[in-house]
Amino acid sequence: MIEVNRQGEVWVFAEQHLGKVEDIAFELLGRARELADKLGVKVGAVIAGDSIKSVCEELIQYGADKVYTVENNLLEHYQTNSYTKVLCALIEKHKPQIVLYGASPVGRDLAPRVASKMKAGLTADCTDLQIGNHEIKKTGEKHENLLLQIRPAFGGNIIATIINYDRWPQMATVREGVMPMPEPDSKRKGEVIDESVSLSAEDLPIEIIEEVRREKSVNLKASRIIVAGGAGVGSKENFRMIWDLANALGGVPAATRAAADLGYIGKDYQVGQTGTTVRPSLYIAIGLSGAIQHQAGMSESKKIIAVNNDPDAPIFDVAHYKVCGDLNEVVPQMIKAVKEKV
């Protein structure tokens, strides 16, 4: 636990794998920059690993004022205990007021461990972060300039704003893809600070025997146009229509969890709370009812077309274009119209 420090920096844990910084770290730096500017403090990125010097400049370009590096060959591969030790040591030394992590398998493994050791608060899977004030109604006690940690809860049915005013740092994990990726600025200047944390074999209780990483077969986050099918598409064969429409539009296909579970398409294509969060220019939702868990992953899309034969389907509540009809007629017609005009 560290004392409340109003001058504390806003920190981002910069997750890296084999010397390459993960996208989520840049997304976090973009928002950290805005939060820090509001608070009038600096942005710090913390990076640990074996040879990481080459990426410090990149972290500065994406918004860091300071990059704290902990270079040690024992940190080459992420391990819970060793990385927890590094983070806690740096937090105790520099007393940041906010520490952000990606809600990735690594961030969700590390952040609670750090929170437990620091006896600090932690909010999981935030979809938005802001600075704001809080008043305790009973006592009238006011807390200003707190981190508002905004996240869906109860399966996405409510949005909760969480704060922690008395035990710092204020920490949160943030979902991948929900914060826009900032533009790097090659003129930005920053400071690289070497730190060292002593580590021993005891801090590495896990033996990594084998690791297989695979690139996702599709990059939904980078797609301008997404055509998503749900269980209502009916069969894997019928799902071919979704591909055809996506191809005609120069977009990519996607699916709800239900459709992916039915094997219509691979899990990499899943959009929603348990899949990828997307914000394309156009999202076409076909044969999907729009469960709140799915909407959590796509409601930020600029334009939404919904095709469904049930006029009461919740997806129509968020759609800009509502096409109530049989998808087996509507989708081929859309393909035809696109091919004729584009």
Add this chain to the structure above:
Amino acid sequence: MAYKCIVLIKQVPDTSRITGEAMNEDGTVNRGALPAIFNPEDLNALELALEIKEKYGGSVTAVTMGLPSASEVLREALFMGADDAVLVTDRRCAASDTLATSYILTRAAEKIGCDLVLCGRQAIDGDTAQVGPQMAEKLDMPQITYVEEVHELTPSRIVCRRNMGNGWQRTACKLPVLLTVTDQANEPRIGAARRIMKYKNAKTPAEISKEGGSDEDIREMKNKGLLIGQLNLDDVQADLQWCGRDGSPTKVHRIMSVVLTAKESKEVDSSAQGINDMVHELIEDHTIG
């Protein structure tokens, strides 16, 4: 070598079946209007613990923190094959966030004693996945999160495969260790009829007293193996400053129910003409093309 396993389970509202009636006017969830279920991934954790016990011997104790009515999921754990069940219940646990919950459950796990701690990756009411790792830190145990499969278990070491989202890792670790288990790990078994017949009568001391039972009745239930253990914060020697609201750094600032609506929306006729006009409009405003 036999392992003493603790499985942490949670009774949760079935968030996949939330309807309008389950929301209060102030935007909070009316938990009473939702069916309470066994958190799905905790079933996978329990299944894994039972498989470990069947292969290597030992025991499985299901532990939950919750309201007195959470004894329901403990009975279900007994139906599936748990040897013991313990309910941690105390009014002073109310409003605990994940940090306070991890502290209380750590005190309980230390009192019960264990070689392995298993829990579901996350609970469907909060989806935080935090209590497991937070406990591992307090128990000074290594952790393996997102476990999909146990490959090997020897007296000194466990080898697991864990899901890394964009790939997987095969990792080994000395015991004791805490595992969080995903729904990919196994197919949880259904309670055996014989066990259901026996353990449907299992009760906590509070439930026995409520039905007018005496201390003698409680002892008798214990002798029959039908007593669900019950611990309060004094029993686990918890320091109250780390429990409940006082022990929780995170507080709720605001809750809103989700009402998503498009700002401008248009009904499109599903005829060929209607579709053509829509596509034309999207080309005009450069959304497509």
